[in-house]
Amino acid sequence: MKIVVTVKLVPDANAEKRLDPATKTLDRQPGATVLNPFDEYAIEAALQLKEKLGGDTTVTVFSMVPETGKETVRKALAMGADDAAMLSDPGLAGTDVWGTAYAMAHALKKIGFDLVITGGLAEDGNTGGVPCALAEHLGIPALTNAAKIDIVDGKLHIQRETDSGHQVVQGPLPAVVSVTMAVGEPRYPSLKGIMGAKKKTVTALTLADLGLERPVGSAGAKTEVLSFAPPPSRAKGQIVTAEDGPSGAKIIFDFLKEKKLI
Amino acid sequence: MQHVVVFVEHKAGATRKVTFELATEARRLADQLGGKAHAVVLGPGSAAIAEQLKAYPLDEIHLSEDSDVEKFLLAPAVEYLDAAAKSIGSCIILLPNTMLGKDLGGAVAARLSAGMTSDVTEITVEGGRVNCVSPKLGGALITSCTFKDADYGVITIRPNSFAATPGAGAGHVSQLEKPVGNTYAVSIESDVEEGSGELGIEEAPVVISGGRGLGGPDPFTTLLKPLADALGGAVGATRAAADAGWVPYSLQIGQTGKTVSPQLYLAAGISGAIQHKVGMRSAGTIIAINKDGGVPIGEFADLLVVGDLFAIIPELTKLVQEAKAVHA
Numbered sequence: 001m002k003i004v005v006t007v008k009l010v011p012d013a014n015a016e017k018r019l020d021p022a023t024k025t026l027d028r029q030p031g032a033t034v035l036n037p038f039d040e041y042a043i044e045a046a047l048q049l050k051e052k053l054g055g056d057t058t059v060t061v062f063s064m065v066p067e068t069g070k071e072t073v074r075k076a077l078a079m080g081a082d083d084a085a086m087l088s089d090p091g092l093a094g095t096d097v098w099g100t101a102y103a104m105a106h107a108l109k110k111i112g113f114d115l116v117i118t119g120g121l122a123e124d125g126n127t128g129g130v131p132c133a134l135a136e137h138l139g140i141p142a143l144t145n146a147a148k149i150d151i152v153d154g155k156l157h158i159q160r161e162t163d164s165g166h167q168v169v170q171g172p173l174p175a176v177v178s179v180t181m182a183v184g185e186p187r188y189p190s191l192k193g194i195m196g197a198k199k200k201t202v203t204a205l206t207l208a209d210l211g212l213e214r215p216v217g218s219a220g221a222k223t224e225v226l227s228f229a230p231p232p233s234r235a236k237g238q239i240v241t242a243e244d245g246p247s248g249a250k251i252i253f254d255f256l257k258e259k260k261l262i
Numbered sequence: 263m264q265h266v267v268v269f270v271e272h273k274a275g276a277t278r279k280v281t282f283e284l285a286t287e288a289r290r291l292a293d294q295l296g297g298k299a300h301a302v303v304l305g306p307g308s309a310a311i312a313e314q315l316k317a318y319p320l321d322e323i324h325l326s327e328d329s330d331v332e333k334f335l336l337a338p339a340v341e342y343l344d345a346a347a348k349s350i351g352s353c354i355i356l357l358p359n360t361m362l363g364k365d366l367g368g369a370v371a372a373r374l375s376a377g378m379t380s381d382v383t384e385i386t387v388e389g390g391r392v393n394c395v396s397p398k399l400g401g402a403l404i405t406s407c408t409f410k411d412a413d414y415g416v417i418t419i420r421p422n423s424f425a426a427t428p429g430a431g432a433g434h435v436s437q438l439e440k441p442v443g444n445t446y447a448v449s450i451e452s453d454v455e456e457g458s459g460e461l462g463i464e465e466a467p468v469v470i471s472g473g474r475g476l477g478g479p480d481p482f483t484t485l486l487k488p489l490a491d492a493l494g495g496a497v498g499a500t501r502a503a504a505d506a507g508w509v510p511y512s513l514q515i516g517q518t519g520k521t522v523s524p525q526l527y528l529a530a531g532i533s534g535a536i537q538h539k540v541g542m543r544s545a546g547t548i549i550a551i552n553k554d555g556g557v558p559i560g561e562f563a564d565l566l567v568v569g570d571l572f573a574i575i576p577e578l579t580k581l582v583q584e585a586k587a588v589h590a
Contacts, residue, residue, distance in 0.1 A: 129368025136372035171448035222377030245573025
């Protein structure tokens with residue numbers, strides 16, 4: 001059973017993030033990117049599944065990423081994935097949700113899989129639409145927001161979170177499964193894992209390997225960024241010290257009345 | 263000319279406020295684009311929802327009571343929405359930015375070769391083009407984005423960002439035909455509601471949120487919940503509180519959780535780290551209670567009360583309950 005985990009590199013939450021004013025695409029400087037935090041949960045889920053299933057189950061990490069992202073992909077390998085494949089091509093610059101899902105689908109068909117596991121959301125683009133779009137392009141079902149994944153008799157059994165609670169769903173393989181943080185805290189790479197990752201295979205793919213029929217990158221994008229700006233900053237308000245419960249409550253209550261919130 | 267289609271999310275005939283926000287916005291956009299405002303309602307309970315939707319200025323309401331929509335995951339809804347969009351013609355599809363809305367939006371956008379923009383808080387039309395404002399990079403940047411020349415566009419909208427205003431419309435109701443030749447692969451074996459009948463935190467006009475300062479799970483129910491009830495709101499939490507298992511992840515607000523824009527956000531025992539701030543900074547008014555006056559939230563809250571939240575909140579709850587009783 002071959003599990004492929006798709007990961008994305010996003011700007012480090014602790015580093016300054018910016019869009020390149022000229023191209024209006026994300027300025028992905030080397031060193032300033034990390035694994036999308038949501039995707040670490042996808043890797044964790046895949047590794048848990050591999051441990052549970054045993055046998056010849058393998059975990060491959062796939063990323064659509066500039067070559068400078070190779071070291072970040074190694075982090076996923078250090079966590080315990082068996083090998084990796086990277087799709088890197090200057091022609092991918094400016095790719096939107098549609099093109100991402102389309103190119104990824106072709107790359108995944110090329111490398112082969114029984115199960116694709118993704119994070120629920122990329123922290124940077126914040127669309128959350130890719131897992132289902134990917135499944136559509138692959139022509140297989142999407143089982144989204146999984147908290148628990150089991151495979152019994154070749155069928156997927158998933159407990160998934162919904163907006164109002166949870167569901168248990170059952171579906172066939174192959175499929176795309178997206179996970180939530182409820183799958184469990186991602187493991188830290190061990191020293192042995194970090195050393196071992198250097199020897200693992202990272203297959204390099206370019207757009208030429210995929211033979212796409214439709215354009216991707218800016219030319220194929222269905223959306224276009226017009227402008228961007230930092231969010232409006234909030235002014236510093238009042239800071240008041242409350243002597244006791246009743247006086248603190250009174251301060252807030254009066255404030256709510258003043259703001260006509262009550 | 264482009265039409266606008268609202269996907270109506272509901273559970274067995276119970277919908278949420280965001281549906282009416284979408285319906286109101288659909289009318290406004292359709293008028294500017296020279297098209298019609300449509301809604302698509304799927305699954306058991308659709309007819310009842312269609313009746314409620316008639317109070318909003320929609321031209322066409324398309325429905326199907328097909329029970330497959332609640333028996334199988336996503337696929338039936340994707341089929342119906344895709345077919346409806348194709349029969350309506352060039353259109354902008356509006357969905358709520360919920361778990362279901364994002365899933366369905368991604369799938370339908372792929373089918374229609376459409377662009378998708380998520381978590382949108384503002385929409386404008388200029389020269390027949392639809393421009394969407396939405397936060398990216400965990401709220402660090404606000405982008406304005408448009409659809410390139412294409413027949414279809416998919417937008418998921420952040421609840422509480424648009425007004426819900428009733429108004430007259432043709433409200434013509436029609437039945438959608440069942441898509442033929444499909445077998446659905448993923449069956450829903452069980453469906454459990456947690457905290458049913460309560461507002462989701464993304465839609466609540468008031469959010470009372472707790473962090474590490476609450477010290478355990480109990481204060482969320484004994485302290486925050488009564489205040490949230492008194493103010494007609496919902497309880498939220500920080501990632502630390504969710505990670506500690508004090509509350510379910512569905513209540514988590516912030517970078518890796520939900521983004522909320524309530525009229526009032528009250529943060530109890532929350533320091534206001536950037537990861538939390540990005541999930542709530544678009545709230546109308548932010549009030550914080552913290553024992554430490556030097557916490558980061560003091561830099562952007564409208565009011566920071568430095569004091570003991572365990573003493574203040576019960577008293578505040580009483581004051582609010584009394585005020586409501588007088589007005590009742």
